[in-house]
Amino acid sequence: MKPFTYQRPFTVQEALHSIRNTPGSIFLAGGTNLVDMMKLEVINPSVLIDINQLPLNKIEPLPNGGIQIGSLVRNSDLGFHPLIRKNYPVLSQAVLSGASPQLRNMATVGGNLMQKTRCSYYRDEISPCSKRNPGSGCSALKGYHAEHAILGTSSSCIATHPSDMCVALSALEAIIHIESEKEKRKIAASEFHLLPGNSPEKETVLEPYEIIVMIELPPLPPNTTSCYIKVSHRALYEFALSSAAVVLEWEGEKIKQGRIALGGVAAKPWRCFQAERLLENSLPDEKLFRSCAETALQGAEPQKENQYKVELTKQVICKALSTAFKRSV
Amino acid sequence: MKYSVTLRVNGKEQKLNLDARATLLNALREILHLTGTKKGCDQGQCGSCTVLLNGKRVNSCLVLAVMADGKTVTTIEGVSSNGELHPLQQSFLSHDGLQCGYCTPGQIVSALGFLNEPWDKTPEAVQIGMSGNLCRCGAYPNIASAIEEIRSSIQEAASS
Numbered sequence: 488m489k490p491f492t493y494q495r496p497f498t499v500q501e502a503l504h505s506i507r508n509t510p511g512s513i514f515l516a517g518g519t520n521l522v523d524m525m526k527l528e529v530i531n532p533s534v535l536i537d538i539n540q541l542p543l544n545k546i547e548p549l550p551n552g553g554i555q556i557g558s559l560v561r562n563s564d565l566g567f568h569p570l571i572r573k574n575y576p577v578l579s580q581a582v583l584s585g586a587s588p589q590l591r592n593m594a595t596v597g598g599n600l601m602q603k604t605r606c607s608y609y610r611d612e613i614s615p616c617s618k619r620n621p622g623s624g625c626s627a628l629k630g631y632h633a634e635h636a637i638l639g640t641s642s643s644c645i646a647t648h649p650s651d652m653c654v655a656l657s658a659l660e661a662i663i664h665i666e667s668e669k670e671k672r673k674i675a676a677s678e679f680h681l682l683p684g685n686s687p688e689k690e691t692v693l694e695p696y697e698i699i700v701m702i703e704l705p706p707l708p709p710n711t712t713s714c715y716i717k718v719s720h721r722a723l724y725e726f727a728l729s730s731a732a733v734v735l736e737w738e739g740e741k742i743k744q745g746r747i748a749l750g751g752v753a754a755k756p757w758r759c760f761q762a763e764r765l766l767e768n769s770l771p772d773e774k775l776f777r778s779c780a781e782t783a784l785q786g787a788e789p790q791k792e793n794q795y796k797v798e799l800t801k802q803v804i805c806k807a808l809s810t811a812f813k814r815s816v
Numbered sequence: 817m818k819y820s821v822t823l824r825v826n827g828k829e830q831k832l833n834l835d836a837r838a839t840l841l842n843a844l845r846e847i848l849h850l851t852g853t854k855k856g857c858d859q860g861q862c863g864s865c866t867v868l869l870n871g872k873r874v875n876s877c878l879v880l881a882v883m884a885d886g887k888t889v890t891t892i893e894g895v896s897s898n899g900e901l902h903p904l905q906q907s908f909l910s911h912d913g914l915q916c917g918y919c920t921p922g923q924i925v926s927a928l929g930f931l932n933e934p935w936d937k938t939p940e941a942v943q944i945g946m947s948g949n950l951c952r953c954g955a956y957p958n959i960a961s962a963i964e965e966i967r968s969s970i971q972e973a974a975s976s
């Protein structure tokens with residue numbers, strides 16, 4: 488690790504003032520990603536602003552029936568929270584499927600949104616990698632890429648966004664609340680992360696002088712079912728090779744509307760808007776689920792070693808849809 | 817630059833003067849000489865460095881010591897009391913829940929954390945809830961049965 492100094496603000500305003508006025512500074516939450524990246528010397532801040540004392544660690548119901556989640560809520564507290572388990576099971580399942588119990592006890596919601604890709608070239612600190620060292624090229628394209636993305640990639644970067652939680656947030660149409668010294672703004676979860684395009688180093692809409700304060704979950708109609716399906720090399724304590732979060736709203740036997748988001752296969756948590764249209768006012772059956780899956784993967788651009796992800800993801804989508812369907816009956 | 821960090825480790829207050837780069841794991845092992853907590857991967861990928869921080873299990877290799885300022889830390893050295901093994905330690909012995917023993921301190925401290933978390937009250941919960949601790953020797957079946965014995969006895973005691 489490169490040397491750095493350490494600050495511990497107590498209010499959001501103080502933290503925002505520090506980040507804006509201190510060159511080379513970065514926020515530290517649970518540290519499970521940042522400390523790792525600093526040890527690898529992939530991220531080398533000169534000042535750490537530890538935000539763990541800020542009053543952003545509550546989960547509270549909103550008057551509209553939704554829920555607000557402070558950005559410092561630990562992943563384990565989120566996944567185990569009775570209201571989340573009851574009203575948003577897809578989120579509880581996604582969060583508890585990620586990392587390990589020890590990591591989730593430190594990892595925060597804000598840090599989970601901001602976590603870096605697990606691409607091994609990005610993490611090795613020496614290989615050409617445009618995400619780490621803009622313009623240097625992508626080592627994964629011609630190298631090892633069996634775990635890389637098949638959707639939303641560019642010739643500059645084919646890395647996946649590794650989060651499970653964010654996939655559920657996307658399917659739940661969560662809203663991310665952001666603050667800077669000057670303003671407060673909100674952004675839809677599915678618009679928070681950016682596609683790599685020509686500048687894979689810019690990963691989210693968050694500016695360096697902004698902080699995530701809260702995630703808002705809109706209320707779900709009572710006749711909604713949801714689920715998260717994840718496939719990885721081991722059953723637990725492993726990143727997704729492919730995952731799907733599904734939220735279905737029912738009207739009698741019919742799906743009124745549905746939302747599908749994918750993880751482990753795309754450059755960002757991936758909403759399948761076109762496939763979702765097929766679900767509208769439809770009777771659920773395997774044929775419908777399969778055509779959703781086909782539609783969702785239509786634009787897939789696999790590389791040599793990750794072609795398996797196309798069919799795998801179709802099956803993950805079918806499995807998620809049929810599981811959410813079974814929960815409705 | 818050095819930072820003063822106060823930790824309450826296994827019931828004893830420790831005032832340390834540390835570089836901000838020191839992890840909690842390094843502070844425990846190299847400064848307090850509590851070498852029961854093991855360094856496996858140093859990247860959050862194995863669980864051998866598990867300690868309880870304010871009662872919750874965490875990977876001490878990814879916690880900076882400065883972040884733990886003012887908090888309580890329990891390591892494997894603090895698990896037994898008055899020379900008596902903790903029931904969990906005893907259970908690891910009677911189930912032969914180890915081979916080389918390198919992962920064992922992390923397994924036991926992690927299991928302590930696990931038993932305080934709101935998992936489903938089923939034997940499968942042990943396997944899911946202990947997924948953050950790898951064992952290179954593959955002693956998993958015995959580790960799981962050692963923990964299951966304690967989990968089910970707590971559950972029985974609570975329901976009787």
Ligand SMILES: Cc1cc2nc3c(=O)[nH]c(=O)nc-3n(C[C@H](O)[C@H](O)[C@H](O)COP(=O)(O)OP(=O)(O)OC[C@H]3O[C@@H](n4cnc5c(N)ncnc54)[C@H](O)[C@@H]3O)c2cc1C
Nearest residue numbers: 516517518519520521585586595597598599601650651699
């Ligand atoms: C071995 C291992 C396995 C894992 N497996 C999984 C997995 O299967 N699925 C999964 O989803 N995740 C997995 N993770 C990743 C884990 O979820 C993240 O490390 C964690 O969520 C990051 O949260 P944190 O609070 O520790 O963030 P930190 O490490 O503290 O910070 C990460 C980044 O977020 C920024 N940040 C943090 N909070 C805020 C805020 N409020 N506002 C603005 N910026 C902020 C920091 O500046 C930093 O850049 C794994 C991690 C490890 C080490």
Ligand code: SF4
Nearest residue numbers: 606616625644645646
């Ligand atoms: S896939 Fe992205 S992160 Fe990985 S080497 Fe290529 S540019 Fe870097």
Ligand code: FES
Nearest residue numbers: 856857858863877
């Ligand atoms: S040494 Fe900390 S998790 Fe492996």
Ligand code: FES
Nearest residue numbers: 915917951952953
């Ligand atoms: S007993 Fe050897 S690593 Fe677990």
